[in-house]
Amino acid sequence: MQWKFSEEQEAYREALRGWLGDVAGSEQVRGWLGVDGGTPDPGPFEQRLVADGMAGVGIDEELGGQGGGPVELAITAEELARAAAPGSAWLATVLAVPALAGRADLATAALEGGHAALVVAAESQPDGPTTVVVDDAGRLSGAVPRVLGADRAALLVVPATGPHGLGLYAIAAAADGVALTPHRLLDRSRSVADVRLDGVAGELLDVDPGAVLAHVADLAGVLVAADALGAMERMLELAVEYSGQRHQFGVPIGSFQAVKHAAATILVDVEAGRSGVYYAAASVAGGDAERALHAAAVKAQVGAAAGRAADDALTMHGAIGYTWEHDLHLYFKRARLDEQLFGAAAAWNERIADRLALV
Structure with a gap:
């Protein structure tokens, strides 16, 4: 398709x-x-x-x-x-x-x-268990490591459990009792911060927390897969361009069968990934009954394909691909983070298995 x-x-x-x-x-x-x-x-x-x-x-x-x-x-x-x-x-x-x-x-x-940030660990699915608790007075306490974009946000949206179950709470990032510890990643195009809350007053948001977090998980799967798709496409462009410039034995390395096959494999993954990502996005937009399966499939498959493409593109570039002077490393690192962001492929495949009526 x-x-x-x-x-x-x-x-x-x-x-x-x-x-x-x-x-x-x-x-x-x-x-x-x-x-x-x-x-x-x-x-x-x-x-x-x-x-x-x-x-x-x-x-x-x-x-x-x-x-x-x-x-x-x-x-x-x-x-x-x-x-x-x-x-x-x-x-x-x-x-x-x-x-x-x-x-x-x-x-x-x-x-x-x-800017705002949902306070979930960057390596966890957004609708997973939370470590933040809220007391009877609506004060939140707990710690969540490696929250995507928390260092850039003025508002934090925090899933927390309390006497009445799960809720979503809005708190100002600058509020008393909030401590943010930023971390620099190998992928410099993204950032995370540890979030620690110590008796922070929060505003309970008037939404169905389970439904919202399920939707956000589907959206996260689609958008991280789309990010991986963009990085993979650019790595292919860079590799093809370089293979036409670099010569060995008097001919461009792009004429070698192994290089052609590597590029063709990435191209197949790019085209398949694009159809899958946008089908899943439309499924989430339309509230399709199987949207969670579609989102999980593209997160697992496109993320893994981008990881393979990163390795192949690096091999096609040879030694120059390892240097910071060449732009390839920006996309290599981005694709590698996308593999793990909001859960690795194995976690999303488990999500698929849990939702399939196999028995």
């Missing part, structure tokens, strides 16, 4: 890719990520994304977005990865917004540059 965008979606993809080409070239991205020895600072890109109206695409207008849904969000994720652009603040915010359905003011503030 080959996925086809609507005219509006294709126009958005072209506009976003052109915009990223203008504002997020290799030199700018390297500066934001601190690759060439500077201090990492994704702030300028995050501000530009908001100011130029891209950050709210895929979010309901009632929540301060530009309209659209999971398909448009997947387009954004893919294109951000193709540019190796900083992605933590954007992804963390769009995953936190569904919990703010009854608080348009908070959602709008997050989308307009305040």
Whole structure:
């Protein structure tokens, strides 16, 4: 099956890719990520994304977005990865917004540059168990390691259990009792922070926490797969370009059968991944009964394919691919993080098995 965008979606993809080409070239991205020895600072890109109206695409207008849904969000994720652009603040915010359905003011503030983060460990599925507890007075305590984008967020959305079961709570990242410990990742285009809460007053959000977290898990699976797809596509482009430039035995290495086969394998994975990702995105958007299976399948399969593509692209580049001077390492590291972000392939395959009526 080959996925086809609507005219509006294709126009958005072209506009976003052109915009990223203008504002997020290799030199700018390297500066934001601190690759060439500077201090990492994704702030300028995050501000530009908001100011130029891209950050709210895929979010309901009632929540301060530009309209659209999971398909448009997947387009954004893919294109951000193709540019190796900083992605933590954007992804963390769009995953936190569904919990703010009854608080348009908070959602709008997050989308307009305040940013938000769902307080779950970056290596865990968003609807997994929580380690945060809430007491009778609505005060939250607990610690969650490695929360994606928590260092970029003004608002934290925290799943917590208490006397009345599971709830989702909104707290200010700067509130008394909140401690954030940022960590630098090998993939400099994303960041995480440990979140520790010590008796922090939280606002219980008027949503069904189980339904919201299940939706966010599906959305996370689709968007991380879309990110892996974008990184994989760019690695293929770089590898094909380099294989036409590098010569051995007097001919381009791209003429060697082994190199051709490696490139063809990546291309097959890219095309299959694109159809799967956007089918899953449309399934989540439409509330399909099997949307959780579709999201889990693309997270597991596209993430694993991107990991294989990273290895093959590195092999095709040879020694230059190991250097920080070449851009390949930006995509290699991004693809490797996507394999583990919000759960490795094995965890998502288990999710599929749990939902299939095998017996």
